[in-house]
Amino acid sequence: MSGGNRLVTVVAASEQIPRRTTGTDASRSESRCPQTEVARSAIRFDAIIVGGGPGGSSCARVLVRAGLRVAVIERRRFPRVKPCGGWISAPVWDELELSRREYPGGVWPWRRCHVRYRGRAYRIGARGDFIRRVELDDFLLRRSGAQVIEGHPVSSLERRDGAWVVDGAYAAPWLVGAGGTSCPVARALFPRKPGHPVAALEREFEADSAEIAAARVGADGEPELLLHDDLGGYSWNVPKGAWLNVGTGTASAKRVRSAWAAARDFFLESGHLPESARGPLSQVEGHAYHLFDPAHLESAERDGAFLVGDSLGLAQPLTAEGILPAVLSGRTCAEAILRGAPRSYGPCLSAHPTIRDYALTREILRVLAGMRRGTSASRVPGPFACSATARGFAWMFSGRRIPGGRLLRIALDVRRGGPPA
Numbered sequence: 001m002s003g004g005n006r007l008v009t010v011v012a013a014s015e016q017i018p019r020r021t022t023g024t025d026a027s028r029s030e031s032r033c034p035q036t037e038v039a040r041s042a043i044r045f046d047a048i049i050v051g052g053g054p055g056g057s058s059c060a061r062v063l064v065r066a067g068l069r070v071a072v073i074e075r076r077r078f079p080r081v082k083p084c085g086g087w088i089s090a091p092v093w094d095e096l097e098l099s100r101r102e103y104p105g106g107v108w109p110w111r112r113c114h115v116r117y118r119g120r121a122y123r124i125g126a127r128g129d130f131i132r133r134v135e136l137d138d139f140l141l142r143r144s145g146a147q148v149i150e151g152h153p154v155s156s157l158e159r160r161d162g163a164w165v166v167d168g169a170y171a172a173p174w175l176v177g178a179g180g181t182s183c184p185v186a187r188a189l190f191p192r193k194p195g196h197p198v199a200a201l202e203r204e205f206e207a208d209s210a211e212i213a214a215a216r217v218g219a220d221g222e223p224e225l226l227l228h229d230d231l232g233g234y235s236w237n238v239p240k241g242a243w244l245n246v247g248t249g250t251a252s253a254k255r256v257r258s259a260w261a262a263a264r265d266f267f268l269e270s271g272h273l274p275e276s277a278r279g280p281l282s283q284v285e286g287h288a289y290h291l292f293d294p295a296h297l298e299s300a301e302r303d304g305a306f307l308v309g310d311s312l313g314l315a316q317p318l319t320a321e322g323i324l325p326a327v328l329s330g331r332t333c334a335e336a337i338l339r340g341a342p343r344s345y346g347p348c349l350s351a352h353p354t355i356r357d358y359a360l361t362r363e364i365l366r367v368l369a370g371m372r373r374g375t376s377a378s379r380v381p382g383p384f385a386c387s388a389t390a391r392g393f394a395w396m397f398s399g400r401r402i403p404g405g406r407l408l409r410i411a412l413d414v415r416r417g418g419p420p421a
């Protein structure tokens with residue numbers, strides 16, 4: 001495809017495309033984009049990023065800081081609501097190069113979580129933070145310093161003489177797909193992902209803070225996590241001051257609605273949510289997204305186009321945490337662009353300690369699933385196994401690295417019958 005001219009329509013291009021822009025004046029931009037006919041008529045940048053979530057804004061920030069002219073083209077207008085629990089594990093702050101004190105939005109730190117599994121309740125020491133996505137994403141996008149083109153759903157991509165032309169209007173030699181699960185760059189230029197996505201439903205809504213405080217199981221910010229009996233997903237109930245965030249995620253997208261209904265009923269009937277939550281919880285939003293699979297990294301880049309975050313399918317294989325891998329992949333992608341070494345992106349990502357942990361977690365889960373298949377389905381785990389499961393989940397939920405990762409990797413390689421990697 002390199003060097004050829006190709007137009008890819010991603011969605012019906014009949015939508016009105018408002019061109020409200022913020023940031024610096026794009027028409028005055030200088031760039032290294034080739035001076036072809038299309039590139040001359042289009043507004044030129046060094047890099048175009050499609051999607052302004054944490055993956056896109058993290059990538060943009062690193063590129064802008066290095067002096068590149070960067071446009072982030074975003075379908076929605078920010079601040080926008082993105083279905084998300086707003087759980088941030090500790091490494092996210094480091095990846096964002098942001099301290100909690102510096103962050104102007106609401107932060108709810110927690111040092112304990114309340115896990116419920118097979119009718120037993122556990123209060124477990126673990127740590128992390130909750131934020132509100134509507135605030136975080138807006139802050140990160142503005143902080144990136146990129147030119148933000150909002151309210152513009154990208155509908156066509158064209159490859160002309162070494163440049164990517166977006167909707168005939170914007171051109172750049174580098175194109176980053178950060179549009180989440182339905183990213184137009186992923187759909188147009190990259191193969192479909194193997195395997196099925198997971199699904200999550202969620203609602204964040206305002207309520208009376210005194211009523212929330214009277215109902216919640218722990219302190220403000222402490223999550224109540226309901227592990228589904230078959231370990232096919234989990235649900236959450238998170239008090240954030242005068243806000244409540246309640247949701248469900250399941251490995252099988254088909255089961256998410258029924259699991260959500262069961263979790264909502266449990267939280268309401270146990271009195272862990274105020275009665276006033278019943279109305280808001282009749283409406284939930286969500287979407288499907290892909291958990292990490294090493295095979296996804298084989299299609300991370302082509303011809304100067306990249307995928308980051310959900311568009312690449314990077315979420316943590318057990319908890320489905322997606323903000324951390326979105327941010328770190330955005331940064332890793334930007335670093336590959338700045339090195340002028342686009343092909344180094346996939347290998348650098350797979351060598352990242354967090355992504356190595358994800359690969360290991362996926363492998364461990366695969367082995368455990370195989371062991372479970374070998375035991376009788378009617379066998380109910382005993383108290384020790386339930387407690388270990390709840391604690392293991394809380395460990396993962398604090399974003400901690402897997403202890404003894406190297407030894408575990410060797411053990412898994414030996415089990416597979418191959419030489420240790």
Ligand SMILES: Cc1cc2nc3c(=O)[nH]c(=O)nc-3n(C[C@H](O)[C@H](O)[C@H](O)COP(=O)(O)OP(=O)(O)OC[C@H]3O[C@@H](n4cnc5c(N)ncnc54)[C@H](O)[C@@H]3O)c2cc1C
Pocket residue numbers: 050051052053054055056073074075076082083084085086087088152153154155178179180181182183184199200201202247285286287288289308309310311315320321322323324326
């Ligand atoms: C219900 C739910 C709860 C979750 N809870 C958590 C949690 O608590 N913690 C956590 O770490 N992860 C959570 N996740 C996962 C997390 O939200 C995602 O993994 C993360 O948002 C991925 O970031 P991203 O930047 O790749 O994509 P996104 O955040 O999805 O951003 C993509 C952006 O691209 C834009 N876009 C899409 N199409 C186009 C187009 N055609 N043109 C222009 N722009 C476009 C979208 O409007 C969007 O703003 C949750 C997911 C769901 C569904």
